[in-house]
Amino acid sequence: MKKILTVLIFFTCFVGLSQDVLVSELQILGLKRTKESFIKKLVKVQPGSVYDSLRVATDIERLKRLPGIANAEVVVEKKQNSDYSIIYTIEENFTIIPGLNIATDNNGEFAYRVSLFEFNLFGRNQILGGFYQRDVFDSYGGYWEAPYLFTNKFGFGINYKNLVSQEPIFLENSNTINYKFDTRAFEVNLLYEFNFHHKAEIGVNISKEEYNFIEGDLPSEIPTRLSANKIAYRGEYEYNDIDIDYQYVSGLRSLLDVRFVTGGEGLLDDFFIGRNDFEYFKRVGKLGNWANRLRLAYASNDDTPFAPFAVDNQLNIRGAGNTIDRGTAAIVLNTEYRHTLYEKGWFVVQSNVFIDSGTWRNPGGELVELIDGSTLRFYPGLGIRLIHKRIFNAVFRLDYGYGIGNDATNGITFGIGQYF
Known part of the structure; x- marks a missing residue:
C-alpha cells in the first residue's frame, strides 16, 4: 500500500x-x-x-x-x-468454501466439524453458510451476514446455533468432571463501518443452556443439572490497518468483543465477559511474514467451575489437546514466522515456526495467577501451509506443537485458514 x-x-x-x-x-x-x-x-x-x-x-x-x-x-x-x-x-476469489476441522473429542475418540459457506452471496459479498459438528454429540448451526445491506456503511447479520458437547470442568484436588452441555442460541447483529479503519457491531443473543452431569467425582455442592434462559448483550469494535498481498499480511489489527450475560443464577449467574485480540503482522524480506496475536480475556464469574475460557488446540495452544483446562481470565501470546517455500501461479507452499504460550486464572483463583507462572503453558512447534491464492481462505494448515514443562503434552492440529 x-x-x-x-x-x-x-x-x-x-x-x-x-x-x-x-x-x-x-x-x-x-x-x-x-x-x-x-x-x-x-x-x-x-x-x-x-x-x-x-x-x-x-x-x-x-x-x-x-x-x-x-x-x-x-x-x-x-x-x-x-x-x-x-x-x-x-x-x-472463488468463494463457495467447504471447511473441515478434525480433532480428538473429550472421550479420546474422533471429532470433526464440516461446514459450507458462500462468501460472495448475490455478488455483494454477503456471507451465508452452516456447519455440522460431531464432538461426542451432534451440533449444527447457520449464519447470514450482509455487512453492506442497507448502505455502504450499515449492515445486518443473524445466526442460529444448536451446540451439544461433552464439556469437562476442572476442580482443585478432584478428577475431571464431565457434563453434557446443550445450548440453543439465536443472535441478531447490526454492523456499522465508521471509516476505512474503524467498524463496530452491536447485537443480542438469546439462548437456553443446560448442563447435565455425565461422570466424575462430583462434590456435593455441585449440582448434577443446571439450566438457564439467558440474554446476552454484545458489542464488538475493530480497528483494522492491514495490508494484504495474497499470502502476505502486514499491519495492525485490534478486535474487542464484550458481552453482558443476564438471566442466570447460582453457578450460571449473570456475568460480564470481555476479550481483545491485538494482531501485528510484518513482511520479512521478500518471502517471509512475521505474525503475532496477543489475546487478553476476562470474565467476572470468577468463582464458577463452568469457566468460559478453555485451553484448546484449535483456539490458542497448538499441541495442548482438546479442552485440557479452563479459566476465568487469560493472557495468550501466539507468534510465528511464515516463509514461502514454493510459489507458482495460484499455488503456494508455506512453512511455519511458532511459539504458543499463555497463562490462565483458575476458577476461584486470583488475577495474580496470570503473572506468577503457576499456570504458564509454553508450546513451540512447526507447521506447513498449502495455499490456493484465488480461493478465499483456502489455507490448509498442519501444525505440531511440543509442550515444555510439567505435565506438558504434544500433538498435531489440522484446520483450514491461518491459525490467526
Missing part, C-alpha cells in the same frame, strides 16, 4: 496544485460474479469528484479485504482535458 500511495501522491503533485483535477470516469474491470453496482456503491472514488490519491489507495485496500476479491490494482489515465480516468482491475 505504501508504494501505491507514494506513486499516486507524486503523480498528483506533478499535475500541480493550482487547480482541482477531477475524476471524469471510473471503470471496474475483471468482475465475473461480483456486481459492479456493489463495487461502485462501496468505493469512495466517484465520477465528478476531485481526484485524491489517498482515496484511490484506500479503495484498493478496501477491495482487497473483501472475501470475494483476491487482488485489486489501479491504473490512472490522464485525459486531454487534464482530468483522469480511474480503472480498478479486480481479480476475484
Whole structure:
C-alpha cells in the first residue's frame, strides 16, 4: 500500500496544485460474479469528484479485504482535458468454501466439524453458510451476514446455533468432571463501518443452556443439572490497518468483543465477559511474514467451575489437546514466522515456526495467577501451509506443537485458514 500511495501522491503533485483535477470516469474491470453496482456503491472514488490519491489507495485496500476479491490494482489515465480516468482491475476469489476441522473429542475418540459457506452471496459479498459438528454429540448451526445491506456503511447479520458437547470442568484436588452441555442460541447483529479503519457491531443473543452431569467425582455442592434462559448483550469494535498481498499480511489489527450475560443464577449467574485480540503482522524480506496475536480475556464469574475460557488446540495452544483446562481470565501470546517455500501461479507452499504460550486464572483463583507462572503453558512447534491464492481462505494448515514443562503434552492440529 505504501508504494501505491507514494506513486499516486507524486503523480498528483506533478499535475500541480493550482487547480482541482477531477475524476471524469471510473471503470471496474475483471468482475465475473461480483456486481459492479456493489463495487461502485462501496468505493469512495466517484465520477465528478476531485481526484485524491489517498482515496484511490484506500479503495484498493478496501477491495482487497473483501472475501470475494483476491487482488485489486489501479491504473490512472490522464485525459486531454487534464482530468483522469480511474480503472480498478479486480481479480476475484472463488468463494463457495467447504471447511473441515478434525480433532480428538473429550472421550479420546474422533471429532470433526464440516461446514459450507458462500462468501460472495448475490455478488455483494454477503456471507451465508452452516456447519455440522460431531464432538461426542451432534451440533449444527447457520449464519447470514450482509455487512453492506442497507448502505455502504450499515449492515445486518443473524445466526442460529444448536451446540451439544461433552464439556469437562476442572476442580482443585478432584478428577475431571464431565457434563453434557446443550445450548440453543439465536443472535441478531447490526454492523456499522465508521471509516476505512474503524467498524463496530452491536447485537443480542438469546439462548437456553443446560448442563447435565455425565461422570466424575462430583462434590456435593455441585449440582448434577443446571439450566438457564439467558440474554446476552454484545458489542464488538475493530480497528483494522492491514495490508494484504495474497499470502502476505502486514499491519495492525485490534478486535474487542464484550458481552453482558443476564438471566442466570447460582453457578450460571449473570456475568460480564470481555476479550481483545491485538494482531501485528510484518513482511520479512521478500518471502517471509512475521505474525503475532496477543489475546487478553476476562470474565467476572470468577468463582464458577463452568469457566468460559478453555485451553484448546484449535483456539490458542497448538499441541495442548482438546479442552485440557479452563479459566476465568487469560493472557495468550501466539507468534510465528511464515516463509514461502514454493510459489507458482495460484499455488503456494508455506512453512511455519511458532511459539504458543499463555497463562490462565483458575476458577476461584486470583488475577495474580496470570503473572506468577503457576499456570504458564509454553508450546513451540512447526507447521506447513498449502495455499490456493484465488480461493478465499483456502489455507490448509498442519501444525505440531511440543509442550515444555510439567505435565506438558504434544500433538498435531489440522484446520483450514491461518491459525490467526
